[in-house]
Amino acid sequence: MQQSYNQSIWKKIQIGFCAAIGGFLLSFLGFGVLLSGISWIVQTFMFLPFMLFSYAIFRWSNGSFVICACVLLSIIPLGTLVTQLRDTNGSHLMSTLMVVTWIIGILAGCFLGKISQKTHTL
Secondary structure (H helix, E strand, C coil): CHHHHHHHHHHHHHHHHHHHHHHHHHHHHHHHHHHCCCCHHHHHHHHHHHHHHHHHHHHHCCCCHHHHHHHHHHCHHHHHHHHCCCCCCCCCHHHHHHHHHHHHHHHHHHHHHHHHHHHHHC
């Protein structure tokens, strides 16, 4: 019984670590897309990788919202850096919008994971 419990704890730690690393790498990718000069409209579609990643992590962790919080917390370092950038008009609005779309993608992935769990249990 104790060995099974220890394996469960280590699996949760491993999933949390993967979620944090993956979220940071995705935010690094989003930062690179932002700096490469791609149009703002195309950059808003960066929510898709965040949504797919958080959906996969949510399903892998058997519906743990703590793991989704790990993904959300892992984008904070680069997310705060991105919001300090200015667009061609000297505004922070578009860079802040990019980070908000990342957050929306993460929350949407967790929501879709929760919905898909409910449909599989019915």
